[in-house]
Amino acid sequence: MLTDSTTSFNVYKPSRKKPIYPINAELRHYLIRFGRELQLPTLYSDLTRFIYTVPIKDANNHDTFWESAIYDMRDLEFLKENLVKNYAILKTKGDFSFINHLDVAGIDFCYFGNSQPFRIKIINKFNDNQDQYYIKQADASRVYGLELEHLLSPNRITYFTSKNTLIEEHIPGIPGDKFIDQYLHAPDLNAVRLAKEFVKFNERCFTHLLGDMRSYNFVVNITPDIEGYQYRIRAIDFDQQSYEGRKNLYLPQFFKENNPFVALVSKYLNQESIAQYQAEEKTLMAFRLSSAKYRIKELLDIMCNDEISKPEKVLQLKQELSNHFHQSVFLKANTMGQIVKTQLKQNLRKSLSLIPKQATPGKLH
Incomplete structure (x- = not known):
C-alpha cells in the first residue's frame, strides 16, 4: 500500500467501544494445546475490588488515562503475593524460586481501553529495577490478534489466559x-x-x-x-x-x-x-x-x-x-x-x- 495516501491524508476512526467476545471451547482447547492456558493465582476479577483510584499525570501534568488503584490493606497483601506469582508464571512459567526479592510497586487501572486493563509494576528489592505486565479481560479477538502477531510477525509475544483473564508481557519501546x-x-x-x-x-x-x-x-x-x-x-x-x-x-x-x-x-x-x-x-x-x-x-x-x-x-x-x-x-x-x-x-x-x-x-x- 502507501500508494494512495501520500498526497492527501484521510481521517478514519474506529468504533468508540468494541464489545468483548468470550473465548469459546474450541479456542480454549487451542490455548491449552499450545501452552497458553494456565492456572493463575490472581484473576482480573480480583483486581476490580479497589476502593478508589487516583489519576496519574505525566511529567507535563497531562492526563495519561491511567489511575493508581487503592485497595483495602488485607486485599492488597493478598494481591501483592499473588501478582508476583503471576509475574513468575509469565517470565519463567512458574519458577517461584526467586520471588522473595520481588514486590509489587503499584497497580494501575486504565478506564480508556476496551479491555480496561490493569498495569502491574514489579520491583526488584535488591537493585530497584522495575518491570511491568498487564492483566486484562480475556477477549477472543484480542487472543487471535496476539497469536497472529506471534506467528506471522518478526516479534514473539508472551501472554497467557486463565478462564476470563488474560496476562501479557510489557512490550518495550x-x-x-x-x-x-x-x-x-x-x-x-x-x-x-x-x-x-x-x-x-x-x-x-x-x-x-x-x-x-x-x-x-x-x-x-x-x-x-x-x-x-x-x-x-x-x-x-x-x-x-x-x-x-x-x-x-x-x-x-x-x-x-x-x-x-x-x-x-x-x-x-x-x-x-x-x-x-x-x-x-x-x-x-x-x-x-x-x-x-x-x-x-x-x-x-x-x-x-x-x-x-x-x-x-x-x-x-x-x-x-x-x-x-x-x-x-x-x-x-x-x-x-x-x-x-x-x-x-x-x-x-x-x-x-x-x-x-x-x-x-x-x-x-
Missing part, C-alpha cells in the same frame, strides 16, 4: 506518538530506514487485518547499527483484530496520528522502493506461515467459526476487500475469520509460490 514528538526530528535520525520500516509495518497489519494502529497503539524500537540506527515498529494493542468493517482501518497509513510517518515515506521513498519493501515483508511472512503451517491452519479454522464482529461489519469489509483486490472470492466469506484466511491467501499467494513445495503449507480451506 518508544510509543509512536512520543517518538514523533521527541525523536522524529533528531539530527541522527535515519529517515530512510524509518520510512522503510513503516512500509513493512503497514504491510504486516493489512495482511492479517490488525486494525487501529494509531501512533499510540504501537512502539518504535531503535537498535544501534554499524552505520546509524535500525528501527522496528511493534504493535502493542490487539483489541481491533479483524473487527472493523472499513478496509482502511487496517492500514496505519490512513490514520491522521501517523501522518508524520507517512510524510517520511512520501519524502524519502519512491514507488519502486515501496513495492520492494512490501515484497520483502510478504516473503518473510510467507516463510513464517510455512514454518508454522499446522498451527496457523488450526487457529484460522477456529477463527472461521467464531463470532468476533458484527454482521454489518463483516459484510462491509468483504465488499471493500473484494473491490480493492478485484476478487469476488471475498464475497463468499461469512465471518471475520474467513475474511482473514482469504486475505492471507490473497496477499501472500505470490510469495508462497516462490517457496519450495516441500516447505509450503497445505491449503487454507
Whole structure:
C-alpha cells in the first residue's frame, strides 16, 4: 500500500467501544494445546475490588488515562503475593524460586481501553529495577490478534489466559506518538530506514487485518547499527483484530496520528522502493506461515467459526476487500475469520509460490 495516501491524508476512526467476545471451547482447547492456558493465582476479577483510584499525570501534568488503584490493606497483601506469582508464571512459567526479592510497586487501572486493563509494576528489592505486565479481560479477538502477531510477525509475544483473564508481557519501546514528538526530528535520525520500516509495518497489519494502529497503539524500537540506527515498529494493542468493517482501518497509513510517518515515506521513498519493501515483508511472512503451517491452519479454522464482529461489519469489509483486490472470492466469506484466511491467501499467494513445495503449507480451506 502507501500508494494512495501520500498526497492527501484521510481521517478514519474506529468504533468508540468494541464489545468483548468470550473465548469459546474450541479456542480454549487451542490455548491449552499450545501452552497458553494456565492456572493463575490472581484473576482480573480480583483486581476490580479497589476502593478508589487516583489519576496519574505525566511529567507535563497531562492526563495519561491511567489511575493508581487503592485497595483495602488485607486485599492488597493478598494481591501483592499473588501478582508476583503471576509475574513468575509469565517470565519463567512458574519458577517461584526467586520471588522473595520481588514486590509489587503499584497497580494501575486504565478506564480508556476496551479491555480496561490493569498495569502491574514489579520491583526488584535488591537493585530497584522495575518491570511491568498487564492483566486484562480475556477477549477472543484480542487472543487471535496476539497469536497472529506471534506467528506471522518478526516479534514473539508472551501472554497467557486463565478462564476470563488474560496476562501479557510489557512490550518495550518508544510509543509512536512520543517518538514523533521527541525523536522524529533528531539530527541522527535515519529517515530512510524509518520510512522503510513503516512500509513493512503497514504491510504486516493489512495482511492479517490488525486494525487501529494509531501512533499510540504501537512502539518504535531503535537498535544501534554499524552505520546509524535500525528501527522496528511493534504493535502493542490487539483489541481491533479483524473487527472493523472499513478496509482502511487496517492500514496505519490512513490514520491522521501517523501522518508524520507517512510524510517520511512520501519524502524519502519512491514507488519502486515501496513495492520492494512490501515484497520483502510478504516473503518473510510467507516463510513464517510455512514454518508454522499446522498451527496457523488450526487457529484460522477456529477463527472461521467464531463470532468476533458484527454482521454489518463483516459484510462491509468483504465488499471493500473484494473491490480493492478485484476478487469476488471475498464475497463468499461469512465471518471475520474467513475474511482473514482469504486475505492471507490473497496477499501472500505470490510469495508462497516462490517457496519450495516441500516447505509450503497445505491449503487454507
